[in-house]
Amino acid sequence: EIVLTQSPATLSLSPGERATLSCRASQSVSNSLVWYQQKSGQAPRLLIYDASNRATDIPARFSGSGSGTDFTLTISSLEPEDFAVYYCQQSSNWPLTFGGGTKVEIK
Amino acid sequence: EVQLVESGGGLVKPGGSLRLSCAASGFPFNTYTMNWVRQAPGKGLEWVSSISSRSSYTYHADSLKGRFTISRDNAKNSLYLQMNSLRVEDTAVYYCTRAPPYCSGGSCWDRWGQGTLVTVSS
Numbered sequence: 027e028i029v030l031t032q033s034p035a036t037l038s039l040s041p042g043e044r045a046t047l048s049c050r051a052s053q054s055v056s057n058s059l060v061w062y063q064q065k066s067g068q069a070p071r072l073l074i075y076d077a078s079n080r081a082t083d084i085p086a087r088f089s090g091s092g093s094g095t096d097f098t099l100t101i102s103s104l105e106p107e108d109f110a111v112y113y114c115q116q117s118s119n120w121p122l123t124f125g126g127g128t129k130v131e132i133k
Numbered sequence: 134e135v136q137l138v139e140s141g142g143g144l145v146k147p148g149g150s151l152r153l154s155c156a157a158s159g160f161p162f163n164t165y166t167m168n169w170v171r172q173a174p175g176k177g178l179e180w181v182s183s184i185s186s187r188s189s190y191t192y193h194a195d196s197l198k199g200r201f202t203i204s205r206d207n208a209k210n211s212l213y214l215q216m217n218s219l220r221v222e223d224t225a226v227y228y229c230t231r232a233p234p235y236c237s238g239g240s241c242w243d244r245w246g247q248g249t250l251v252t253v254s255s
Contacts, residue, residue: 070245124179
């Protein structure tokens with residue numbers, strides 16, 4: 027089973043700042059890495075698939091990068107609605123696995 | 134509009150069974166791989182099961198040890214999860230999810246239902 031480790035656990039930032047979230051895999055997943063956003067009390071929303079492709083209707087301020095074992099989700103300028111929990115997920119091997127999440131909170 | 138509506142959750146005693154359902158609408162259900170993902174209260178996400186569009190393949194998380202079975206009825210646009218021998222640690226919100234064509238092998242999900250809560254407690 028591939029283990030995904032997300033860091034930091036919590037990121038405290040102000041609106042307008044840049045957010046950089048990390049996801050590290052225990053073995054190579056090539057570019058098969060997905061990012062989701064989950065707001066309190068809501069279902070997750072797909073942001074990024076195949077490491078760097080934005081899903082439908084996802085704003086350009088969200089970008090993903092990386093390959094192999096190290097991946098990054100960047101939010102270029104935080105909007106008030108971006109404060110949420112972000113999960114990475116590997117889509118390379120069964121069983122599909124998630125990271126533990128990074129909470130982006132208002133500073 | 135794409136809709137996924139789960140039902141069937143509730144309170145069940147350890148060792149009991151439940152069958153979750155997901156009613157899909159707004160898209161050609163019979164062409165999509167469908168999945169269940171769960172989230173324990175205050176915890177992260179956990180993939181549970183996947184089923185291909187024509188039920189040719191199914192996958193289940195190893196941790197379930199054969200207790201859960203995913204199935205679908207394309208004529209009824211419905212997805213199911215039969216859960217047996219339930220344990221306290223199965224307590225979670227269970228989400229029905231859709232895998233878009235660009236997610237190879239059905240391994241990521243672009244539409245999620247609102248979830249149904251399963252509580253396993255004596």
